[in-house]
Amino acid sequence: MSSQYIKIKNHINGEWLDESNGQYEPLKNPSTGAVIGEVPLSSAETSRQAVAAAAEAFPEWSAMPLPKRMDFIFKMHRAMVDNHEMLAEAIAVDQAKHIAEARGEVGRVIEILQMACSIPALMQGETIQGIANNINGRVIKAPLGVFCGVAPFNFPALVFGWFIPFAIGTGNTFVYKPSTESPLFMQRMMDLIVETGLPKGVVNIVHGDRDTVEAWYDDENVTGICLVGSTPTAKSIAAGAGKHGKKTMLLGGAKNFLLAMEDAPMDLLIENVLMSGYGSAGQRCLAVSNIAVVEEIYDEFIERLLEASKNLTVGDAMDPDVFMGPVISAKAKERIHHYIDLGIEAGAKLALDGRNPDLPEANRDGYFVGPTVFTDVTPCMPIAKDEIFGPVLSIMKVGCINGGLRMIRNHEMGNGACIFTQNSYYTEKFINEADVGMIGVNVGVCAPHPYLPFGGIKGSLVGNNKVQGKDAIDFFTQNKVATIRTVDPKAGQPAAAKKDSSVRSCVAG
Structure with missing residues (x-):
């Protein structure tokens, strides 16, 4: 990846544009703290300009035959495959996800695009024959407009x-x-999308803060708004968009549980806790945070976890030899430190302190927090209740599976939960009773395959719509229902039809 200064731009109606208001904020590399570029803070006017471009493109794009639209999805898929490493490096530079995990993220999106290639099959409607004499019914899935x-x-x-x-x-x-803290991937991806020949205005990119988003609420050209973010932000968008009748798909925050039973395969358990809890520096919505361990293996688990956690290396996201990169910003680092202080104040035992990890000289101004482990945690403590979004694990002792399920049920978030066991009874009980949207069995990150819906419940999802799979098709389309009478052009209209009660009933209301 070039060290050249990165100037992020908006992409509206097929053109890369500087922000007209001249407002930008610095783009930093979290691995070093160095300024590597700048990101526009677009005005509400610019945001509405992007919407207008999308609205202008909609009639022609929606009328395009489905196979031709799908050609562009196939081309996007091929472009990502051919540029896998370039896109991964873009993520590792400004988001500072470890390069191995960045490659994995791009790989997962390639799988999602493969699934999106099945849109024609998933958009098939329904038909019912013989509603009445010579009358049939049909449901078709139609696009809605600008999202x-x-x-x-x-x-x-x-x-x-x-x-x-x-x-x-x-x-x-x-x-x-995109996020102003990690815009580079989308800049690179949009270059690839342009190369596919996608008509101008079909996809537009606008950077900014809440003013950019709030401009959509009362814009009559906007049909719906999607978000992956915090629960407070999701609720704010739900209120603003709902007031103006917009559809929303809003994924909020998380506090994910892992329950370790007495028969848990210990080597597999430790390996998955490390990857789930510390991967992406704990900055993912399915990272394990609260770990409930039955008392039979509690001491062994803590001993094994601490030993493994102490041996993990922390450093530059582009260094393939380190395990974990930095958190996203100085503000995020400060917030995580604050929660570590709260954990100590609440009476939890700080068994491993990650506030001052050993770092190479070049990374000492970066935003690093090392693996951190609290033991003797209770569910009422802030570190067990709040989403920390960092590499901080809270270990709690439970007597049995019911104790772990009770903790999950009582938490206001309901994103994901995992169980480690070899017992089929425990497995089925956990699947049935864990009050979350996504469940894992002997896996540390319970992310569903792209064929299946992704999303939580309770405070982790504002509304009902989830991403991926058929759920995504349902969100981005509307059902249109047609009632069709077939008439023999040679027969004319018999007078008796006026008295046919079945005809009257089918048009009632």
Whole structure:
């Protein structure tokens, strides 16, 4: 990846544009703290300009035959395959996800695009014959118009995959706002999209803060708004968009549980806790945070976990020899430190302190927090209740599976939960009773395959719509129902038909 200064631009109606208001904020590399570029803070006027471009493109794009629209999805897939490493490096530079994990994120989006290629099959409607004499019914799935999406910093590629291919594949147009902290992936991806020949205005990119998003609420051209972010942000968008009748798909925050039973395969358990809890520096919505361990293996688990955690290396996201990169910003680092202080004040035992990890000289101004482990945690403590979004694990002792399930049930978030066991009774009980949207068995990150819906419940999802799979098709389309009478052109209209009660009943109401 070039060290050249990066100037992020908006992409509206097929053109790369500087922000007209001249307002930019610095783009930093979290691994070093160095300023590497600048990101526009677009005005509400610029945001509405992007929507207008999408609205203008919608009629022609939605009328395009489905196979031709799908050609562009196939081309996007090929472009990502051919540019896998370049896109991964873009994520590792400004989001500072470890390069191995960045490659994995791009790989998952390639799988999502493969799934999006099945849109024609998933858009098939329904037909019912013989509602009445010579009358049939049909349901078709039709596009709605302009959708807008807001991405978080932690998965710039994944959220693109969740939103844009499904929206445009079903015939809509899109305005996308990446995070100002990790905009580089979308800049690179948009270059590739342009090379596919996608008509101008179908996908537009606008950067900015809340003013950019709030401009969508009362814009009559906007049909719906999508978000992956925090629960407070999701609720704010729900209120603003709902007031003006917009559809929303809003994934909020998380506090994920892992329950370790007495028969848990210990080597597999430790390996998965390390990857889930510390991977992406704990900055993912399915990172394990609260770990409930039955008392039979509690001491052994803590001993094994601490030994493994102490041996993990922390450093530059581009260094393949380190395990964990930095958190996204100085503000995020400060917030995590604050929660570590709160954990100590609440009476938890800080068994491993990650506040001052050993770092190479070049990374000492970066935003690093090392693996951190609290033991003797209770569910009422802030570190067990709040989403910390960092590499901080809270270990709690439980007597049995019911104790772990009770903790999950009582938490206001309901994103994901995992169980480690070899017992089929425990497995089925956990699947049935864990009050979350996504469940894992002997896996540390319970992310569903792209064929299946992704999303939580309770405080982790505002509304009902989830991303991926058929859920995405349902969100980005509307059901149109046709009632069709077939008439023999040679027969005319018999007078008796006026008295046919079945005809009257089918048009009642």
